[in-house]
Amino acid sequence: MKSIRILGIGGQGIAFSGWLLGYAATLSGLYASVHHSYGAEVRGGTVTSNILIDEKPIENPYRDVFDVYLVLHSFGWKNVDTDQEALIIADEDIAMKNSPSDIEISWKPFDKIAHEKRLPINMIALGYLAKIGVIEYTSLKKAVETRGKNIKENIMALDIGYNL
Amino acid sequence: MSEKYFWSGNIAVAEGALRAGVTFYAGYPITPSSDLMEYMARELPKRGGVFIQGEDELSSINMVIGASIAGAKSMTATSGPGYSLMQEALGLAVMLEVPLVVVDVTRLGPSTGQATKSGQGDLMQARWGRHGDQYTVVYTASTPEEAYIMAIKSFNTSEKLRVPVTFIIDELTAHLWETVRVPDNIEVVDRRLTDAKTRYFDSDNPLEAPPMPMLGKGLNILYTSSTHDGFGYRKTQDPEVHRRLVERLKEKVIGNTSEVFEYEIIGDPDGGDVGIVAFGSVARVAKETKTILEREGIKTSVLNLLTLWPMDYELLRSFTENMNVVIVPEMNLGQLVYDIYQVRGRDSVYPYNKIGGGEPIYPRELAGFIKEVVGR
Numbered sequence: 001m002k003s004i005r006i007l008g009i010g011g012q013g014i015a016f017s018g019w020l021l022g023y024a025a026t027l028s029g030l031y032a033s034v035h036h037s038y039g040a041e042v043r044g045g046t047v048t049s050n051i052l053i054d055e056k057p058i059e060n061p062y063r064d065v066f067d068v069y070l071v072l073h074s075f076g077w078k079n080v081d082t083d084q085e086a087l088i089i090a091d092e093d094i095a096m097k098n099s100p101s102d103i104e105i106s107w108k109p110f111d112k113i114a115h116e117k118r119l120p121i122n123m124i125a126l127g128y129l130a131k132i133g134v135i136e137y138t139s140l141k142k143a144v145e146t147r148g149k150n151i152k153e154n155i156m157a158l159d160i161g162y163n164l
Numbered sequence: 165m166s167e168k169y170f171w172s173g174n175i176a177v178a179e180g181a182l183r184a185g186v187t188f189y190a191g192y193p194i195t196p197s198s199d200l201m202e203y204m205a206r207e208l209p210k211r212g213g214v215f216i217q218g219e220d221e222l223s224s225i226n227m228v229i230g231a232s233i234a235g236a237k238s239m240t241a242t243s244g245p246g247y248s249l250m251q252e253a254l255g256l257a258v259m260l261e262v263p264l265v266v267v268d269v270t271r272l273g274p275s276t277g278q279a280t281k282s283g284q285g286d287l288m289q290a291r292w293g294r295h296g297d298q299y300t301v302v303y304t305a306s307t308p309e310e311a312y313i314m315a316i317k318s319f320n321t322s323e324k325l326r327v328p329v330t331f332i333i334d335e336l337t338a339h340l341w342e343t344v345r346v347p348d349n350i351e352v353v354d355r356r357l358t359d360a361k362t363r364y365f366d367s368d369n370p371l372e373a374p375p376m377p378m379l380g381k382g383l384n385i386l387y388t389s390s391t392h393d394g395f396g397y398r399k400t401q402d403p404e405v406h407r408r409l410v411e412r413l414k415e416k417v418i419g420n421t422s423e424v425f426e427y428e429i430i431g432d433p434d435g436g437d438v439g440i441v442a443f444g445s446v447a448r449v450a451k452e453t454k455t456i457l458e459r460e461g462i463k464t465s466v467l468n469l470l471t472l473w474p475m476d477y478e479l480l481r482s483f484t485e486n487m488n489v490v491i492v493p494e495m496n497l498g499q500l501v502y503d504i505y506q507v508r509g510r511d512s513v514y515p516y517n518k519i520g521g522g523e524p525i526y527p528r529e530l531a532g533f534i535k536e537v538v539g540r
Contacts, residue, residue: 022341022342022343023170026168026169026170027170030343031342031343032170032342032343033340033341033342033343034342035336035339035340035341036339037522057343058342060448060449060451060452060527061340062445062524062525062527063452063527064526065528
């Protein structure tokens, strides 16, 4: 089973990213569970998306430890369990503040690229998750194509992330 | 062969309702049920039904009652504050024997509480929210897949017994997106109708609901919330008519407990070190907790309740009596646990309660609590 937690703030597309991973996994014949935690605000509040993917139906989707953390805003650090061994990927600009100093973090320039290329940060990060094997890249692309808006831009962003 | 979808719990409920044949929905938006309503607003008209957004919860539930009397399988969805507003009308639906389904997507109360956070504090309200002696059916689900099945079961029971059914789904399950397998064959019950002048509000067999009168056939039907005889005539002074009516309304539900009761047992139902009784999202946490405990040699069984009322106390008794300890985790301050006290007393029964913040009960946390209890 793969477990991923994506953390950020409202407006970054965190919940949509988690949803897309689950949808892509379902398209590829796997089972997925995705649930989010957020406040009442539309933008600016902390958002956490928890994703589990497995070959069989998932026993319990509610957990507090994950194999992979993707941190896209410094607000997210309080929901990262640093006691357990995990792969932690974080944005080198917007997640640097308040980051834990005692653990290994894989810093990536998602936000920088998003600004330069005027592309959505979440799609660039999802492309990168496909690169490291969290999700099959073809299913992710198919998920974007069948359900997403701005398909061309999103695929472009996925490709950039996948080739990071 | 079943088909697979990626649905949230709320969408699964809506799809289940559509499969069951719902043709009327009236509701008023409230977090965390609004996405169910939005889905119905989009899908129901496409599939031949009628969707209305009421000006509030009172008008919505009353429209649902009216539509059901007119012949439509009808429903609404709301959350705690809206569900409170609907109680008066639900009492009316009990008295008039109107089939309908109310989905209560539960958040944290009392009052408006924490709107986006999950809770299970509406259990007792769903059972007892109306005044007078009244009995309804309360279902729940712990996964979107169960939610689909139980939504259909809600309509089936509602139509069969002519009783309003409350479907409780906690926010964590309602907003959980999951791969859902939809079975090809599933039973759908349609209501028994009559176009004859007969007793629409009485039945010689109290376990069987009377048929509903068809509208538009020239039958002059009286629907009154006051005590009435089999033809619907008000009888507010006759003690025998009242007794017969209200006892039948009770027996119709309680007498059919085994018929309406749904549950799932994971593990050995006949005994062990630990028995966990739970519902909704917490039941899934209980399943993983079982896995954790068994790795450490603690034999554990889980009873996942899909029916919250009427309660099958015989089943509860047989599940709990041979467990060394019984754990009742709930996302409230202790409501379901009273059913366990009733069948087993308080000896070695441990509630585990967590509220606020919308945090689930985590498996590590529950396993830690249970290990501490078992070690005592």
